[in-house]
Amino acid sequence: MQTMVALADLFSPEGRKDPYPFYARLHELGQACPLDPAVDRYSAVVHGYEAVERVMRDPVFRMLDYAYLDQRTGGQGELWRRRPSLRTLQRTVFFLNPPDHTRLRRPLAQAFSARRIAALEPALIRLVDRRLDRLEQLGAGGARLDFMAHFAYPVPSDVIGELMGVPEQDRGWFPARSEPFSLVLEPGPHNWRYLIKGDRAARELTAYFAHLVAERRAAPRDDLISALIEAQQSGAADIGDEELVANLIGLYNAGFLTSVHSIGNGLMLLCRRPALRAELRQRPELAAAYVEEVLRYKTPVQFGVRWAAQDTEVMGVPVPAGGEVLVLLGAANRDPRRFAEPDVFDPHRPDNHPLSFSVGPHYCLGAALSRLEIQLALPRLLRRFPKLAVAGEPRTLDLMTFHGYEQIPVTVA
Template identity: 75%
Template sequence: MRTVVALKELFSAEGRRDPYPFYADLHRQGQVAPLDPAVDRYSVVVHGWEAVERVMREPAFRIIDAAYLDQLERRAEPLWRRRLSLRVLKQSVFFLNPPDHARMRRPLAQAFSARRVAQLEPAIVRHIERRLDLIEELGAGGKPVDFMATFAYPLPSDVIGELVGVPEEDRAWFPSQSEPFSLVLEPGPQQWRYLQAGDKAAAELTAYFERLIAARRAAPRDDMASALVQAQASGAADFSDAELVNNLVGLYNAGFLTSVHSLGNGLVLLLDRPDARAELLERPELAPAYVEETLRFNTPVQFSVRWAPEDTEIMGVPVPAGSEALVLLGAANRDPRRFRDPDVFDPNRPDVATMTFAVGPHYCLGAALSRLELQLALPMLLRRFPKLALADRPRTLDLLTFHGYKEIAVTIA
């Protein structure tokens, strides 16, 4: 008989700050462990690489969509539908199952094409250089600079803004809206306390993108918003105006916050490891491997959730119909069955890979863009500031939705 585990330790303040010891305990019990739904809501926790990949790929497991939430509440007006943030999220491609998922994802994937991402590289370099100039200005005379506020938050907002078509003068506003909007997904007993701030941010974000879509209909440009408007008008994309707006909100937030915390995590890993820092500085061609290992070692998005419409199993562990599985991407990235010495940061490992962007139908649309940002930004930081150092220990977010840092104080001389 398998031991029923509990998530209390993971959802504690210490567990959110550093979930990896809890993951190591889970790995000693196999790839999947049963939970008590009366205590933890979920029926199973899925943490092994192979098991996570299976759940992400197999149609026996579905994303938590609007129909599932309606079924849970079984009332004329389910409570979740009174929350604007949840309604916006559940109408985006990130929370749809077939056939709506394919209908929505196809035009979004075309707008997120490899050509469009590659064309962004000169703009990304320009934005990185501008942010490095600001760090140099603020850090003159040895003054500490908050890397997160000065670089990690504004750079991805600029980059996803370039892709979507958000004017440069508007982009500084987005970080203050994106995080509260996304935190409505934070698991655990405190989840509902994030909803009020999330609903307010959702109202601001949807109003902004409604105005942007109207502007692009009147005067199209070479950006994603214009491409989606034109695809909608031609019939190549089958979605309503509300679906278009909600997907732009979702795409901006997903493409922004994953990169924010990957930049912070990557910088701290390098500054804590002088040998790795020296190697990347000397051999910038290794940046793709360094980025992949950063994404594996300190996963910016730690989990996803799936549900089973029928009785099924994962690696021999039963999953009853109508129940949920907590899928720990961060744990899969530290699975000792998949990686030798998984708790060691080693960009030169021969099997470097990551589950950070998921796999299967919900593979992250912005994965290539996020990787490109990191591969450009980390070497440029090290070249520009060879004496870059931590001024103090970084302050962690203590979240699972986004795993990273609130503040990273650095000096450049």
């Protein structure tokens, strides 16, 4: 008989800050555990590497799309449709199931082809180096500065902005809106606070991208927004105007926050391990392996949620039709069945394939772009500032959705 667990410890302040002891206890119980839906809302928690991969690939487990939300609210769709943030999310490729998911993903995926990402590398290097120049100016004479505000946030914002065609002067406007919008699904008793902020952000982001789409229709450029408009107008992409705007918001956020927190996490992991920091500085060709281990060891997006379209099971744990499962990506990446000494940060571990960008039909569209920008940013940062030091206590995010830092005080000279 499966041991039933409760998620109270995971959702506590201590659990949000450091969920890994809880994950270790889950791993002792197998790859999935039943939950009491009356207490935790979910029918099961899925945390083993093999189990998480299976759920992410299994078409029985579906995204929480608009049809499911209508069903969960007893057909009273207005209960969630009155929230601008949820309405916007439900129009994005990230929360759709086939056939709508397939219809929208195809044109969006073309923007993130291997050829297009490779062609972006010179622009990425230019954008990273420009932010390094700014760090040097701000940190002259040993002045203390916030690494997150002046590097970890601006670099990914510049990169996704460059790809999509967001004007340079507007990119600093996004962080204050992107994160609140992305947190509307943060679990826990204070979710209503995130909904209020997320709704406001959704209205502002929708107005911004609707205006930018109108500009690109009038004067196309060589960017993603113009390419999608052209595909829409030619019939190559079956996407409505509201869907287009919603997915531009979704793409900007998806291509932004994972990289932000991976850059911050990577810096802290390396600053605490001087030998590995020196190795990456001297051997930037190892950057890809280092980035995979950063993504595994401190997974930036910790979980996902799926619902079962029919009665099914996960590793022997029954899930009823309509039941939701909490899928812990961060736990899967610390599964001792898959990774030897999972709580050790080891960039040289063999066969390192974390599930940080999901897997299957909803594999992250921007995974290759995110990996590339982190691979470029961290070695260039360490070579440019060999004396870079953490200059105070970093402030971590008090969140389940994202794992990273709100602020990292540093000196660079």
